Amino acid sequence: MSEVQASTLSKIARPLALAALGAGLVAFVDIRLSDYMATLAAITLVNVMLASSLALTNGLTGLFSLGHPAFMTIGGYVAAILIFPVQRKGFMMPDLPAFLASLQLDLLPALVIGGAVAALAALVIGFPVLRLRGHYLAVATLGLIIIVRVLVNNWDGVTRGGMGLNGLPRLTSLWWVYGWTVLTVYACWRIKHSSVGRAMMAVRENEMAARCMGISAVSVKMWGFVLGAFFAGVAGGLMAHLITVITPGTYSVLLAFNLVVMVVIGGMGSLTGAVLAAIALSVLSESLRPAEEALELYGLSQVAVALCLILVLLFRPRGVFGSGEPRWARYIMGR
Amino acid sequence: MSQYYLQQIVNGLTLGSLYALVAIGFSMIYGIVRLINFAHGDILMVGAFSTLAMVLGGVPWPFIVLFVAGLGALAGVTIEAVVFRSMRGAPQVTGFIATLALSIIIQNAGIMILSGQPRNFLFPAAMRERIDLGIGTASLIDLAIIGLTLVIIAGAVTLVHRTKLGIAMRATAESVTTAQLMGININRAIATAFGLGSALAAVAGLMWGGKFGQIDPLMGFIPGLKAFVASVIGGVGSIPGAMAGGYILGLAEVLFVGLLPPEYSGYRDAFVFSLLIVILLVRPHGLFGRADEERA
Numbered sequence: 001m002s003e004v005q006a007s008t009l010s011k012i013a014r015p016l017a018l019a020a021l022g023a024g025l026v027a028f029v030d031i032r033l034s035d036y037m038a039t040l041a042a043i044t045l046v047n048v049m050l051a052s053s054l055a056l057t058n059g060l061t062g063l064f065s066l067g068h069p070a071f072m073t074i075g076g077y078v079a080a081i082l083i084f085p086v087q088r089k090g091f092m093m094p095d096l097p098a099f100l101a102s103l104q105l106d107l108l109p110a111l112v113i114g115g116a117v118a119a120l121a122a123l124v125i126g127f128p129v130l131r132l133r134g135h136y137l138a139v140a141t142l143g144l145i146i147i148v149r150v151l152v153n154n155w156d157g158v159t160r161g162g163m164g165l166n167g168l169p170r171l172t173s174l175w176w177v178y179g180w181t182v183l184t185v186y187a188c189w190r191i192k193h194s195s196v197g198r199a200m201m202a203v204r205e206n207e208m209a210a211r212c213m214g215i216s217a218v219s220v221k222m223w224g225f226v227l228g229a230f231f232a233g234v235a236g237g238l239m240a241h242l243i244t245v246i247t248p249g250t251y252s253v254l255l256a257f258n259l260v261v262m263v264v265i266g267g268m269g270s271l272t273g274a275v276l277a278a279i280a281l282s283v284l285s286e287s288l289r290p291a292e293e294a295l296e297l298y299g300l301s302q303v304a305v306a307l308c309l310i311l312v313l314l315f316r317p318r319g320v321f322g323s324g325e326p327r328w329a330r331y332i333m334g335r
Numbered sequence: 336m337s338q339y340y341l342q343q344i345v346n347g348l349t350l351g352s353l354y355a356l357v358a359i360g361f362s363m364i365y366g367i368v369r370l371i372n373f374a375h376g377d378i379l380m381v382g383a384f385s386t387l388a389m390v391l392g393g394v395p396w397p398f399i400v401l402f403v404a405g406l407g408a409l410a411g412v413t414i415e416a417v418v419f420r421s422m423r424g425a426p427q428v429t430g431f432i433a434t435l436a437l438s439i440i441i442q443n444a445g446i447m448i449l450s451g452q453p454r455n456f457l458f459p460a461a462m463r464e465r466i467d468l469g470i471g472t473a474s475l476i477d478l479a480i481i482g483l484t485l486v487i488i489a490g491a492v493t494l495v496h497r498t499k500l501g502i503a504m505r506a507t508a509e510s511v512t513t514a515q516l517m518g519i520n521i522n523r524a525i526a527t528a529f530g531l532g533s534a535l536a537a538v539a540g541l542m543w544g545g546k547f548g549q550i551d552p553l554m555g556f557i558p559g560l561k562a563f564v565a566s567v568i569g570g571v572g573s574i575p576g577a578m579a580g581g582y583i584l585g586l587a588e589v590l591f592v593g594l595l596p597p598e599y600s601g602y603r604d605a606f607v608f609s610l611l612i613v614i615l616l617v618r619p620h621g622l623f624g625r626a627d628e629e630r631a
Contacts, residue, residue, distance in 0.1 A: 132616075132619075135431045136615055140615060143564075147608050151602075260432060297447045299442075299443030299444070299446040299447045300443070306437070306440045307436075309436045310418065310437070313422065317422075
């Protein structure tokens with residue numbers, strides 16, 4: 001066997017082995033543990049998916065976007081409207097165009113379309129907004145969350161306004177989430193270790209220098225923003241059909257903050273860091289919930305997350321893994 | 336002019352006063368440390384709740400205003416000393432994620448201590464009385480808010496331009512290194528910006544409660560963001576700009592609701608933030624900002 005073939009093999013074989021290991025864990029949770037634990041595991045995996053896609057936009061490309069919840073809302077509503085049973089569409093969504101009112105899709109195509117619409121929205125909004133940098137971009141994307149929320153809130157005939165869409169079919173299983181998470185993490189990893197990923201990091205480090213090397217900063221930034229939005233849109237649809245309800249406020253600024261915390265704690269641009277931080281923070285905030293209820297101190301877990309962030313910023317400002325990936329992760333996933 | 340339009344303009348000026356007070360603090364802090372302080376709006380909430388506590392404790396009103404300003408200043412100085420002093424010199428993004436974290440901590444601490452329930456705010460009944468202005472009437476509270484804001488702004492501008500501390504602040508905003516070489520105590524100047532700015536936000540919280548009658552632990556976030564919009568309109572870092580931006584935003588928001596058919600009034604916040612994006616793109620330095628900085 002030639003060396004090239006061997007490296008191609010390990011590029012596929014080891015990630016596959018890891019995915020199989022993960023599938024074993026998922027099967028264990030799914031079969032042996034309670035429904036509650038399975039739901040928690042699914043939410044944790046959605047967070048992993050969101051954090052790794054945000055690591056692409058914010059970490060790798062250096063666009064400080066807080067817009068993920070806006071794209072999740074768009075993807076979530078699109079998927080929910082496509083999946084919603086036709087019989088109930090008539091009175092729940094009277095203003096729906098005729099071709100949508102008689103349409104009822106399965107989970108997979110609805111999620112992909114939801115993600116695609118979110119990506120399209122990112123493309124349209126990206127042209128003006130991606131000219132901004134640093135905290136100006138952050139505030140503009142924060143504004144985007146509020147704009148999307150207001151629009152959804154007021155489009156009564158299609159979205160049922162503030163009441164939101166409830167009674168969505170519970171189609172998202174732990175397996176669906178696992179599949180999408182594996183796909184997202186693998187796609188992000190391959191993108192990071194491709195020429196586009198290198199270009200993204202170059203733009204992040206020094207946009208002027210990257211341009212001088214012939215990199216089109218505009219299109220690289222657009223890729224970072226649009227890909228992140230696609231996965232956010234899919235995650236929004238998955239989440240909506242897991243918790244069976246979506247309202248204009250389901251995906252809020254608070255969620256954007258939590259995702260940013262995951263990316264920052266893991267290390268800007270480190271996928272391993274984003275994945276591990278997403279798992280750690282999901283478990284941390286969930287394990288504090290009994291304490292919140294016992295002490296009647298609602299908000300305690302959020303304070304803990306925010307304190308973690310401030311401590312990391314003070315003592316390890318580049319995050320746990322910096323911008324790189326640890327050697328064991330590179331060994332498994334290939335470059 | 337009909338009573339309706341007069342009322343709209345008075346409402347716009349009142350809301351604008353509140354935005355201006357918060358925006359000036361925002362701009363002051365940005366001007367001196369280049370930090371967008373997301374927790375600034377939550378100081379408004381702290382101001383509103385400490386006012387409520389003092390009203391319930393029977394403190395006379397003139398003292399309440401002073402105490403609230405003092406508490407706000409204390410909060411600002413503490414935040415600066417505990418969190419930002421150690422982050423000075425870190426990348427811009429680090430600072431504002433920290434302020435976002437701080438905002439979340441203050442909000443959730445508020446929920447933990449006070450519960451998420453909105454509280455009714457008690458202002459003296461006399462403030463609800465209407466005063467005849469000749470062309471129409473306006474409630475005393477609106478006029479008081481507008482008047483007090485103008486007095487406070489005049490005071491703050493005098494402090495920044497006429498006192499030694501204010502001059503040290505402006506020098507530090509100009510260039511930290513040069514200011515330090517000239518023997519200016521930059522720690523004190525930065526603390527002043529945080530203290531003064533937060534005092535203004537806390538007083539705005541007092542007035543916010545008086546104007547809208549209800550307060551809750553999450554009330555500060557959106558006004559904080561809108562104050563950012565206001566300071567962008569005026570040019571972040573400029574005090575007269577923040578003031579003008581606050582009034583422009585307040586009037587624009589009220590007229591948007593008042594002049595369009597009622598079914599559009601729900602789109603108010605979308606309008607404000609679309610305005611933000613448009614201004615950032617078309618005129619990133621705002622009306623009074625300087626172009627020499629990297630903004631967009």
